[in-house]
Amino acid sequence: xxxxxxxxxxxxxxxxxxxxxxxxxxxxxxxxxxxxxxxxxxxxxxxxxxxxxxxxxxxxxxxxxxxxxxxxxxxxxxxxxxxxxxxxxxxxxxxxxxxxxxxxxxxxxxxxxxxxxxxxxxxxxxxxxxxxxxxxxxxxxxxxxxxxxxxxxxxxxxxxxxxxxxxxxxxxxxxxxxxxxxxxxxxxxxxxxxxxxxxxxxxxxxxxxxxxxxxxxxxxxxxxxxxxxxxxxxxxxxxxxxxxxxxxxx
Numbered sequence: 001x002x003x004x005x006x007x008x009x010x011x012x013x014x015x016x017x018x019x020x021x022x023x024x025x026x027x028x029x030x031x032x033x034x035x036x037x038x039x040x041x042x043x044x045x046x047x048x049x050x051x052x053x054x055x056x057x058x059x060x061x062x063x064x065x066x067x068x069x070x071x072x073x074x075x076x077x078x079x080x081x082x083x084x085x086x087x088x089x090x091x092x093x094x095x096x097x098x099x100x101x102x103x104x105x106x107x108x109x110x111x112x113x114x115x116x117x118x119x120x121x122x123x124x125x126x127x128x129x130x131x132x133x134x135x136x137x138x139x140x141x142x143x144x145x146x147x148x149x150x151x152x153x154x155x156x157x158x159x160x161x162x163x164x165x166x167x168x169x170x171x172x173x174x175x176x177x178x179x180x181x182x183x184x185x186x187x188x189x190x191x192x193x194x195x196x197x198x199x200x201x202x203x204x205x206x207x208x209x210x211x212x213x214x215x216x217x218x219x220x221x222x223x224x225x226x227x228x229x230x231x232x233x234x235x236x237x238x239x240x241x242x243x244x245x246x247x248x249x250x
Contacts, residue, residue: 003092005123009182010175012094012123014039016168018160019106020066022054026105030054031079032068034107035160036089039168048089049161051076066158083114091119098143098167100126123186127171129193134177146170 006012016037023029031052038046051068053076063069079086086107097103108118131138131146138145147154147166150173156162179185 003121005094005182007182008180009094009123009125009178009185010042010172010180012182013092014096014125014168014171015090015093016096016164016171017090017103017107018097018164018167019103020062020068020158020160021106022056022059022062024102026102026109029106030056031106031110032058032062032073033066033160034082034086035162035164036086037161037164037168038089038093039172042172044165044168046089047161047165048085050082050085052082053078067156079110080114083111083116087111087116090122092122094123094125095119096125096127096168096171098126098163098170099128100124123182125171125185125189126193127167127174129189129196130174130178131170132196133192134174143167143170 016039018035019031020033021029021031032054033049033051035047035049037044037048051073053073055078058068058070058073090107095104104118104124111117127146128141128143131141135141135146135149138149143163143166144154144157147170150170152166152169152173154162154166179188
């Protein structure tokens, strides 16, 4: 069934998603908590959050980062028992996540294990792409840092429902800097993402070549070539084109 999306992205109902996981590999690790916060007209209208039995031991790193303990998962459902609930909540809406590729990878794999699928026709927005563009001078661009810079409280970082709600609020905090037209925003997001990916790829290529030349003998990390800038990725992002207003055709 096809969906007609609103002309302006702020009129699009949004499902903002966050997952906590047993690790970073979407193919082999599993979800331990999922949060889906639905926004309509810039307001939260539904909160969905579930602890999930990953059906494997909970790594100590996950507990350290999230505060979720093995005993918290006793009696929690495996993803297969909530797969339909999750699928229902991401249909017919715009999909948002901070570092979208991470959350999408996990949810897509979990759904596919249950015979369901990620709605590929849905518009997707990633506030991290915008944060990288608008906060180039910030040493860190994780959700906690950017939300602090925007004055948005994050009460429990690395808990799925809190992170998802704050990611939605961060997106709306950028509203005045972004085109209102949904199609224009998606095009601009794609352009910025491509430029950022190229910058990171260039750095990794340089880092590999530099290491091969024996950077250890220099006594300084590759970031030294950027002078006082100690974060090479941040230095590279400074070369990404500045955000420009997108004019709506008349």
